[in-house]
Amino acid sequence: MEARIDRKDLFVTSKLWCTNLVPERVRPALENTLKDLQLDYIDLYHIHWPFRLKDGAHKPPEAGEVLEFDMEGVWKEMENLVKDGLVKDIGICNYTVTKLDRLLRSAKITPAVCQMEMHPGWKNDKIFEACKKHGIHVTAYSPLGSSEKNLAHDPVVEKVANKLNKTPGQVLIRWALQRGTSVIPKSSKDERIKENIQVFGWEIPEEDFKVLCSIKDEKRVLTGEELFVNKTHGPYKSASEVWDHEN
């Protein structure tokens, strides 16, 4: 017999891509997602990045492919999706404090969630604190440092993992949970997916938590450079400009 899962037991989230960051494209984009997923609503809809890209933009973008973004207009349309029951909650990703403050000045619905890169090698404290202040839940993406800067082999993480008889992956995921964020690790391997969920019912002791927090902030993995920087024509000529020079 076919197993059935009740819709209310699933949490489905999706994101609005940069090419659709125009008020009149918000609803059609969400409707396409609902059609693809064969659903009547989703639980959470994020703005993926606070930058608009022209259809067919290159990586890195060519001149004129990074466009102005009507943040207030797009958010109003996101709010209308909530009012019409097509999404339960709306959120943002990759926002700086400056951009969050701008959004909050006109928002009628405060973002429920802000999704940001966060791991012991990139704690992203400024936006984390700003979100806490405004009651916005934070989700940590790339919590293992992604494939590029995987922290599973970091000696500090390995040491804590050995001490606690856990794997480095579990320690990194648990660190994110104890910090007060939700966390979305990714693995293509069954065994690791099972490993990565074994993060409940135990704790990283405070002294080890502090040791993990003391890993030096080096560099974010996802700088946005490939997507948004055109060193000659701008409007963003460096990764630091993408992040409002905040970090």
Ligand SMILES: NC(=O)c1ccc[n+]([C@@H]2O[C@H](COP(=O)([O-])OP(=O)(O)OC[C@H]3O[C@@H](n4cnc5c(N)ncnc54)[C@H](OP(=O)(O)O)[C@@H]3O)[C@@H](O)[C@H]2O)c1
């Ligand atoms: N909002 C955004 O802009 C944004 C940006 C980036 C990512 N994200 C989201 O964040 C999620 C995760 O991010 P991510 O894939 O960049 O990084 P991640 O989850 O930090 O790292 C994934 C990498 O870690 C490996 N891995 C998984 N479990 C492991 C373990 N227990 N021990 C050692 N290595 C392990 C995976 O390899 P194997 O596959 O070989 O296990 C893969 O190479 C994604 O689902 C993505 O949707 C969001």
